[in-house]
Amino acid sequence: xxxxxxxxxxxxxxxxxxxxxxxxxxxxxxxxxxxxxxxxxxxxxxxxxxxxxxxxxxxxxxxxxxxxxxxxxxxxxxxxxxxxxxxxxxxxxxxxxxxxxxxx
Numbered sequence: 001x002x003x004x005x006x007x008x009x010x011x012x013x014x015x016x017x018x019x020x021x022x023x024x025x026x027x028x029x030x031x032x033x034x035x036x037x038x039x040x041x042x043x044x045x046x047x048x049x050x051x052x053x054x055x056x057x058x059x060x061x062x063x064x065x066x067x068x069x070x071x072x073x074x075x076x077x078x079x080x081x082x083x084x085x086x087x088x089x090x091x092x093x094x095x096x097x098x099x100x101x102x103x104x
Contacts, residue, residue: 015039016055042066 008023013036024032042062050061 016043016059018055039066 046058046061
């Protein structure tokens with residue numbers, strides 16, 4: 001009988017030149033690896049923009065940047081703006097077209 005623990009995969013990811021061993025569900029492996037790649041890319045971007053060599057500073061700035069991006073995306077959800085007058089006019093046009101088509 002398989003337990004939850006036995007179904008987990010052992011994977012290795014590297015973040016900021018430091019390897020991490022993780023146990024993940026098979027269906028999460030690709031997502032975890034992709035997240036690690038994105039983090040590595042963002043860290044490289046931060047390193048290119050800021051002088052220094054403290055990896056903890058790079059990690060902190062990367063996390064801050066990613067969270068600002070994430071929270072900004074949440075607030076930019078498209079909002080449908082419906083002008084009631086325009087909607088009413090469009091519905092009236094459609095209604096007239098339907099009535100005209102029914103009379104033929």
